Amino acid sequence: xxxxxxxxxxxxxxxxxxxxxxxxxxxxxxxxxxxxxxxxxxxxxxxxxxxxxxxxxxxxxxxxxxxxxxxxxxxxxxxxxxxxxxxxxxxxxxxxxxxxxxxxxxxxxxxxxxxxxxxxxxxxxxxxxxxxxxxxxxxxxxxxxxxxxxxxxxxxxxx
Numbered sequence: 001x002x003x004x005x006x007x008x009x010x011x012x013x014x015x016x017x018x019x020x021x022x023x024x025x026x027x028x029x030x031x032x033x034x035x036x037x038x039x040x041x042x043x044x045x046x047x048x049x050x051x052x053x054x055x056x057x058x059x060x061x062x063x064x065x066x067x068x069x070x071x072x073x074x075x076x077x078x079x080x081x082x083x084x085x086x087x088x089x090x091x092x093x094x095x096x097x098x099x100x101x102x103x104x105x106x107x108x109x110x111x112x113x114x115x116x117x118x119x120x121x122x123x124x125x126x127x128x129x130x131x132x133x134x135x136x137x138x139x140x141x142x143x144x145x146x147x148x149x150x151x152x153x154x155x156x157x158x159x
Contacts, residue, residue, distance in 0.1 A: 011043075014042045020041065021034035021035060022035040022036075022038065023035075025050070025129055026131035028133055029061040029133070030054060030061055031052045031054045031058075033051070033122065034052070036049050036050045038127065044127065046127075047126075047127075048123070048129075049122065049123045049124070050122050051120065051121055052072075052120050053118065053119050053120075054077075054079075054109055055111065055117055056115055056116055057114050058110075058111050059109065059110035060109045061133055061134070062106055062108045062133070062134040062138070063106070063107065063108070063134055064104050064106050064107065064134065065124065065130045065131060066103065066128075068126050068130050069102060069103060069125040070123070071098060071099070071101075071123045072093075072122055072123075073097075073098050073099075073120060074096065074098075075095060076118070076119040077111060077112070077113050077119060078113055079092065079094075079097075079110070079111070080112040081093060081108070082108045082110065082138065083105050084105075084142075085136075087108055088139045088142050088143055090145065091144065092112060108138075
């Protein structure tokens with residue numbers, strides 16, 4: 001085996017199996033985060049990835065992730081998302097949907113199901129474990145925000 005092949009054996013792709021996920025990371029009340037792609041496990045320096053689960057009928061506490069960008073992919077269930085200074089905006093994302101959370105946005109994930117867990121994949125733009133839990137007095141009825149684009153019509157507009 002030449003030296004180039006030997007390097008790829010140790011510096012190539014990594015597989016992190018569920019039994020190797022790490023729960024000893026920053027948490028938010030109402031959900032369980034597990035880390036998979038970390039510097040310690042993979043050598044990653046620009047990305048962090050893991051999973052989170054919100055039990056049926058449960059919701060997270062309000063929080064933000066500092067200057068990190070976050071991408072969430074919904075594996076199972078329906079995520080009711082609230083965001084804003086008083087969590088005054090609301091939208092839902094279902095299995096197969098991606099969610100983008102910009103830096104410093106106060107937000108909360110709510111499991112919209114009374115029966116099944118909400119399971120998501122989570123990716124952040126840095127290895128820094130920033131979770132700032134917030135004490136926010138949420139508005140009673142958030143404003144619904146509909147994702148409207150060329151293939152998703154506004155649900156209240158009739159053709």
